[in-house]
Amino acid sequence: ADEGMWLLMLIKRLNGVDMQKEGLHLTPEEIYSVNNSSLKDAIVSFGGFCTGEIVSDKGLIFTNHHCGYGAVAAASTPEKDYLKNGFWAMKQKDEFNAKDLYVRFLVRMDDASQRINAKLNNKMTGEERKAVIDAETKAIQAENSENGKYTVVVKDFFNGNEFYYFVYQDYKDIRLVGAPPSSLGKFGGDTDNWEWPRHTADFTVFRVYADAAGNPAEYSPSNTPLKPKHFLPVSLKGIKPGDFSMILGYPGRTNRYLTSYGIQQMVNKDYPAWVEASKLAMDVMKKYMDKDKATQLNYASQYASVANYWKNRQGTIDAVIKNGTITDKQKTEANFKQWALQPANIEYDGVLDDISIYYKQVSNRNVERNYATQLYRNAKYISLASQVGPVLKSYAEQDMAGRLAMKPKVEAAVKAAYENFNTKLEGEMLNSMVGLYQSRVDKDVASPTIMALDSKNLSNVAYSSIFANKTSVTNFILNPDRLKLDADPLLKIANGVTTDQRLSSEKFSKIDDNFAKNNRIFLAGLMKSMPEKKFYPDANFTMRLTYGTVDKLPIRTDRNYFGVTDNYYTDMTGLVGKYKKGDEEFDLPQRVIDLYNMKDFGQYADAAGFMPVNFLSNNDITGGNSGSPVIDGDGNLIGIAFDGNSEALSGDIVFEQEWQKTINVDVRFVLWTIDKYAGARRLIDELKLVRSENTPA
Ligand code: ARG
Incomplete structure (x- = not known):
């Protein structure tokens, strides 16, 4: 069930039943609704190249470190090197505008296939075809943009056989709230990139600001944090293989029907x-x-x-x-x-x-x-x-x-x-x-x-x-x-x-x-020849949902798992185990080592006592999904997706059932870094934390 990047408005038709069986407790309506607030309202396209999620009623955003990387680098100077040292706004007024960033909310989407295909045929030249699509696109935009309030995008799907349009609202005042130092946020560097086991705090924290009425506005000191339609509660419950997991985000490009x-x-x-x-x-x-x-x-x-x-x-x-x-x-x-x-x-x-x-x-x-x-x-x-x-x-x-x-x-x-x-x-x-x-x-x-x-x-x-x-x-x-x-x-x-x-x-x-x-x-x-098969369209930077479970990879004899035998997660023992002082890729702040030695994990430790770092799920993602929320069966955030594993890099062409996994930062490690490492407790306080009886106090 793990293969597929599904369009939100189709999940009812396609997978409602399947997803419930795998452990989802939400209705399709709670995931995607045009009229009521739903999960989709907490998901943003981040800058057009990544994904982010809203995690508080004050517009706090989690995304990946490698998604915020350009903004953090741009704000850095040799004297004030936020990229190297990290940045934490200890007060709200320290949050500063990250230039050139925007986030995009999906207001609604709809099928335009009949409307557009009615005017197309296979005898047309490429130019004629394009002219028809352009004209329809203009009309759809005029009908839905409400005089520029919304950005309306028409995209083709299934190699040009279907068309959907998307109504978006863009917010431009995005501020940097917190970024771990690169030694954590990019721990392992290019050596560990695309590899598992992994030990990376690949997250950055931003915030959406809006004008007094909650509308998008250019940067202004008088803007205030956006009160979102929906935000994700954060789970401290912990995870195990087989637990339901779904990812909503903006996958960029796949080529699953390539010959x-x-x-x-x-x-x-x-x-x-x-x-x-x-x-x-x-x-x-x-x-x-x-x-x-x-x-x-x-x-x-x-x-x-x-x-x-x-x-x-x-x-x-x-x-x-x-x-x-x-x-x-x-x-x-x-x-x-x-x-x-x-x-x-x-x-x-x-x-x-x-x-x-x-x-x-x-x-x-x-x-x-x-x-x-x-x-x-x-x-x-x-x-x-x-x-x-x-x-x-x-x-x-x-x-x-x-x-x-x-x-x-x-x-x-x-x-x-x-x-x-x-x-x-x-x-x-x-x-x-x-x-x-x-x-x-x-x-x-x-x-x-x-x-x-x-x-x-x-x-x-x-x-x-x-x-x-x-x-x-x-x-x-x-x-x-x-x-x-x-x-x-x-x-x-x-x-x-x-x-x-x-x-x-x-x-x-x-x-x-x-x-x-x-x-x-x-x-x-191909679709006609397999009428019983459920087809999903290639990724094209539109919002998709992939569902599956927390999952593991076979153990490789040429890798060091630092004592973990159930290969679905990594922990801080592995992080510290890989540490090489002064190394370009595997250095760590001394404070991380000290906290580890004191076992100062607080409420973020797993019930089994270890401090979780990254985990695997069998969700179907690709570039552009970076920063996407990994969500449990109740709609709570359990992780942030950030990578895939090298064994399955053919995955953009064919989904590799056995090998293809998503690599996620465990959200408990994100919170540990914010709270214990950086001391930015005020950010933890604005989250809605979900605990179980086993969560350490
Ligand atoms: N491989 C990741 C992706 O494309 C990006 C990881 C960035 N980290 C790094 N060490 N370069 O989604």
Whole structure:
């Protein structure tokens, strides 16, 4: 029952009965309701890339440490390094605005499939199809946004066979309340990332603020904590294998209906390219990050994110091979082909062959995209010139009055562009990433602009450009010269790259559109061929529910479990057991060691006496779910989901029944860290704690 990322409004139809059997005591109405407050009102999309949950009647949010990482890094300086040392607002007035963050509440959702599909057919070109969907989307937005009060998003599901719309309310005044030091919040670093057993306090605490009427508002000192429609009580009862657990959150992307042809392209071509290019970018960053503190902070977030996917992609390649994922898919496809031979299913016949031909046609182009993506993501000189260039151009074209009016906007764009910018690092990054692209990408599909560059000398080109650094751009703003801008060597490269990309996507647009159509038809056929099976849509950053139980993994002989024999949890003995003083990944604050030695676990200890740290459940999550609440059968918070295990990284393509687990921080360890380690008792006091007779006093 653990496979599946279900849409909330469908749980009644699909799983109500199943979930009750597994131990859920809530009705579907208590989980998702349009009219009454329900569980969904306590779940937020955090910044559009993670999930968070409301845990108090004052808008307190729990999410992951790695979700708050960018905000905490941005607020840190070498003198006040919150990332390294942690941050705790001991009073409410110490909570400060975390720039650029927002949280999104789901107001309601609805099915728009009939409405949109009525206007579509398979004879349309990709462009025609898009025009219809865009027009319907506009209409749906106009009908539901209440003049901008709500953000309305229409998304397609099941490879474009179905459509749902989502009505959201966004809050923008989000304040940092508490973050553990990285030694706790990222304990184990990249070595332990994607691994179990795990010992990480991967959580951060924020708070939503609203205006006096409880409405969203820009940051203002006069805003007050939001009184939410619902918040999650926190359970101190403890957990054991088999206990019901569900996770609500915003999973980002899965590819569960990817064909064997797609998987072969992925593991043989695309991901190896991704892995190689991101590793090179990491090495360049690391070289400069190790040299000074400011660079370390400026690049911490980018590095962590590149490293996270680097390990994920390599792990996916390994897991797909080890788990025989391709053979499994081939079996399903053989059955499908058989089924499609029946006269009634003739429209599905041949669709898989067309898909297999498609991958041959685009194989090299897809490899190019992987090298290119890492190049643009990491070699910021190019993206910077293409972002700031047009702004400077329109500025330079104004008369005096126009320039004066535009200046604040230009200066803000420049400030943002150079915020985390180390010119030496970026120069080397440009040379390295372009050099790699040139040596790996097939000429037929490569960007001619990039192929023509002298990769050894590129940094010097950048340094001689208007965009070399903040000072050179600032000088240009004081003394704008259109001709000089048009002749700028870096801007020319950036513009050339943009043109090349457009030409390439035009060249492939017909076959890409045709592929999208075949993918849609294939999945429609697959669903039709298995009428008894319950299908769930791929993740697409919409709210989903996954249910299952607390669960364990088989013991591996090559791992140290620090005395735990029932492999569903880890405890503080393991945390302290892994401690390496002064290590980049396995250091710990002395206070943690001291508290452990004194066994000062308070009410957060397990009834069996140990201090729980992380645990496993068999829920079905992926990236984007980070920070999601793990909820028991009564609607109480028992943990915060933060990772998956390397044995099952093929899981975004096929759910691995035996191996695929979610790694969660035990909420009791979260509270222990807040209370015993940080002394921020006031935060514990605003939670609604749920105890059992066994909970230690
Ligand atoms: N692997 C986690 C995810 O993508 C992110 C973990 C962040 N921690 C770390 N040590 N990099 O959900």
